[in-house]
Amino acid sequence: MTTEQTHQHAKRGRISIDGFDAESIEKREPLSDWQPSLESEEGKGRLYYAWKRFKSNRLALFGAAVIVIMTLMTIFSRPITVAGVPVQPISLAPYDPAAQDVLTGYSSPSAEHLFGTDWAGRDILSRIMYGARWSLSIGFIAVGVAMLIGVPLGAIAGYFGGWVDELIMRVVDLLYAFPFIVLAIAIIAVLGRGYWEMVMALVLTGWLAYARIIRGEILSVKENEYVTAAKALGATDRKIISRHILPNAMAPVIVQATLSVGTVVLAAAALGFIGLGLSPASAEWGVMLNVANANGAIRLGYWWAAIFPGLAIFMFVLSINLLGDGVRDAFDPQGSTSQNREGGGL
Amino acid sequence: MSSNEPLIRAENLKKHYQNESDFIDRLLGRQQWVKAVDGISLEIEEGETLGLVGESGCGKSTVGRTLLQLHEPTDGTVYFKGEDITEYSSNELRELRQEMQLIFQNPQSSLNPRLTVNDIIGEALDIHGLEEGQSRDERIKELLELVGLSASHANRYPHEFSGGQLQRIGIARALAVEPDFIVCDEPVSALDVSVQAQILNLLKDLQEEFGITYLFIAHDLSVVEHIADRIAVMYLGEIVEVGTPEELFAPPQHPYTEALLSAVPEPDPGWNPERIILEGTVPSPLDPPSGCKFHTRCPKVIPPADLEFEQEEWRAVRSFATRVESGDLPLGSLREEYDVSDASEFDEAIREEHDIPARLSDPEAEEILSETIQALEQGSFERANDAIGDAFETPCTVHEPELQQVEGTEIACHLYDSRYQDGSVDESAASGQPTAAVSESDD
Numbered sequence: 001m002t003t004e005q006t007h008q009h010a011k012r013g014r015i016s017i018d019g020f021d022a023e024s025i026e027k028r029e030p031l032s033d034w035q036p037s038l039e040s041e042e043g044k045g046r047l048y049y050a051w052k053r054f055k056s057n058r059l060a061l062f063g064a065a066v067i068v069i070m071t072l073m074t075i076f077s078r079p080i081t082v083a084g085v086p087v088q089p090i091s092l093a094p095y096d097p098a099a100q101d102v103l104t105g106y107s108s109p110s111a112e113h114l115f116g117t118d119w120a121g122r123d124i125l126s127r128i129m130y131g132a133r134w135s136l137s138i139g140f141i142a143v144g145v146a147m148l149i150g151v152p153l154g155a156i157a158g159y160f161g162g163w164v165d166e167l168i169m170r171v172v173d174l175l176y177a178f179p180f181i182v183l184a185i186a187i188i189a190v191l192g193r194g195y196w197e198m199v200m201a202l203v204l205t206g207w208l209a210y211a212r213i214i215r216g217e218i219l220s221v222k223e224n225e226y227v228t229a230a231k232a233l234g235a236t237d238r239k240i241i242s243r244h245i246l247p248n249a250m251a252p253v254i255v256q257a258t259l260s261v262g263t264v265v266l267a268a269a270a271l272g273f274i275g276l277g278l279s280p281a282s283a284e285w286g287v288m289l290n291v292a293n294a295n296g297a298i299r300l301g302y303w304w305a306a307i308f309p310g311l312a313i314f315m316f317v318l319s320i321n322l323l324g325d326g327v328r329d330a331f332d333p334q335g336s337t338s339q340n341r342e343g344g345g346l
Numbered sequence: 347m348s349s350n351e352p353l354i355r356a357e358n359l360k361k362h363y364q365n366e367s368d369f370i371d372r373l374l375g376r377q378q379w380v381k382a383v384d385g386i387s388l389e390i391e392e393g394e395t396l397g398l399v400g401e402s403g404c405g406k407s408t409v410g411r412t413l414l415q416l417h418e419p420t421d422g423t424v425y426f427k428g429e430d431i432t433e434y435s436s437n438e439l440r441e442l443r444q445e446m447q448l449i450f451q452n453p454q455s456s457l458n459p460r461l462t463v464n465d466i467i468g469e470a471l472d473i474h475g476l477e478e479g480q481s482r483d484e485r486i487k488e489l490l491e492l493v494g495l496s497a498s499h500a501n502r503y504p505h506e507f508s509g510g511q512l513q514r515i516g517i518a519r520a521l522a523v524e525p526d527f528i529v530c531d532e533p534v535s536a537l538d539v540s541v542q543a544q545i546l547n548l549l550k551d552l553q554e555e556f557g558i559t560y561l562f563i564a565h566d567l568s569v570v571e572h573i574a575d576r577i578a579v580m581y582l583g584e585i586v587e588v589g590t591p592e593e594l595f596a597p598p599q600h601p602y603t604e605a606l607l608s609a610v611p612e613p614d615p616g617w618n619p620e621r622i623i624l625e626g627t628v629p630s631p632l633d634p635p636s637g638c639k640f641h642t643r644c645p646k647v648i649p650p651a652d653l654e655f656e657q658e659e660w661r662a663v664r665s666f667a668t669r670v671e672s673g674d675l676p677l678g679s680l681r682e683e684y685d686v687s688d689a690s691e692f693d694e695a696i697r698e699e700h701d702i703p704a705r706l707s708d709p710e711a712e713e714i715l716s717e718t719i720q721a722l723e724q725g726s727f728e729r730a731n732d733a734i735g736d737a738f739e740t741p742c743t744v745h746e747p748e749l750q751q752v753e754g755t756e757i758a759c760h761l762y763d764s765r766y767q768d769g770s771v772d773e774s775a776a777s778g779q780p781t782a783a784v785s786e787s788d789d
Contacts, residue, residue, distance in 0.1 A: 234443030
């Protein structure tokens, strides 16, 4: 027997193994009463896990809370009437933000005017609450419209490639060659000052980032075999992009969008500060800063006229950045544990 | 469709990809083409399984996808049920998708992580408007049970399943449109062995039940042997041998098939394999070798007619000649490594590095070789190339072999071509076989 085993030969097939008899394995006595089970009881998507991670990030929750409070505050600061019908009757602001008392002028913070009054005797707290309507809405609207332009264009460029890609991305490169704020100033210089003109300027400079990000993301997502599978099933390009590619490519765009709401509010304030924003009479935060600066408020000791609008901008941008970081961590399953240990992903 | 027409037939199918090039390169016309599939003809009868094997990167998957018209072929035609589907419009192709499907290698990436199983399988039904509402859900459950899953799995997401289960979902998706032809692109390569067996058996059962035709792509010969009725072996974008498993596993064989088979493990402790180790790596499909694409690694290259060689000696000399022709010889590091000081030491070093004996058995060949090495010693690749010139040319490096009948199997190798057996390059000099136009293909 041993001699037989040590005898070496090059012939195949001396021992044949019936390796594909799955039937006998299925039919044999179970080794234990263990049953293979699925990972979880109910189907839970990635959004569920992202939300779970987000909830445990306190700084992000703080940011979200501040943004929600600011939003609610500005909505309920003054009544809103649409076409003569009062939609929102509550008025939280202690004074009418436009009510002037030019004779008194600046008055320091007191029980009567918590944040003091500006040069025209207008209550600064009321103006900040009411002015958030411009600052915040510019931020959200400009980012929303920029996404609506940038995401489809970037998606088309990334999915189809070729000359469509070249065309769209060269336009993006071209616009990127200008410093963002200079381009915005140039657009406003052409269009003139005003709310929608400002939104327009910020959209035209803002969509570039989304187009680039979504294109890069799609270039990698479209290599996935489920895209080929959808093609093999005969799905249309539109369906493949909207159903298979975009949902798997959106996470970085959502993060970028959250973060850039802050940038856009800051840019709007900056444009307001250099006098290219809304009219000086409006309560937009950057404009308030500009007016205070123009009147030399701080030099003359009326610090509150500049500090409180500045603080409002600071708080909002900080909160939106905290929220954006939280959203990014929530979408990144690998980074979440270590970042929580380090204290919330900052 | 006539009764003797195969379900799917490819004729001289080619797929060349443009190499990554930037705008300037394109402007200057400096583009390179990757010849992923370079002229393949195959037929698959209804209900048959054709196995397609080969090393990674030889173009197996490209063949599958080009057959399905997921990639547009560069050249050649594909007939499905007798109709030329390369001419189809995109609408006709969409209809065709109901009859041809694809199963993927990686079950994780072939299912969209954001859709439930219900949506994944249902998509196939929705696209072609096959079922709606209540009957759609019924049909999905039926499909899940058909592939051995439970109907209650329909509302779960892909990440909740194991690899084998995911592969079953992928199969259910392909079956949803009731196709006649399925390309299985390495469907079991990513699974562990016990699960491989289950999936293979499932595929076989489905074939028996629905009469499906498979093109089964794999790199594992033992898997293909189990499931395929016929096997095609691919090397560098071309089919080198086609035959039933029995024919393919027995001589006469293509030298490449032989080498592949020698790598299949055997469950016998006393088995002492005569492993055929192929030299070097697969040549780049950007610039495939002339003649037979396998000649750079083939252990059985035909020696030239007027020279006499031992087979091993000849293989070494031939490899050396290829290196000289391509100019790919790091002489500097060779001199350093062997501490070369004069011409005779250089000669020794070269011979040792390339496993060439100190003196070749054929004096004429020896003369050519020493002349070449001398030229190299003086640093002139040009003269070396001239010296080695056409002397070591064989049919294998000049003429491209075509598939021809050799005792049942079809083999593309000059070893089985009487015209070339004596090693003469000039085909007209050999016995007058009618199959001309062999050297047409250097495009």
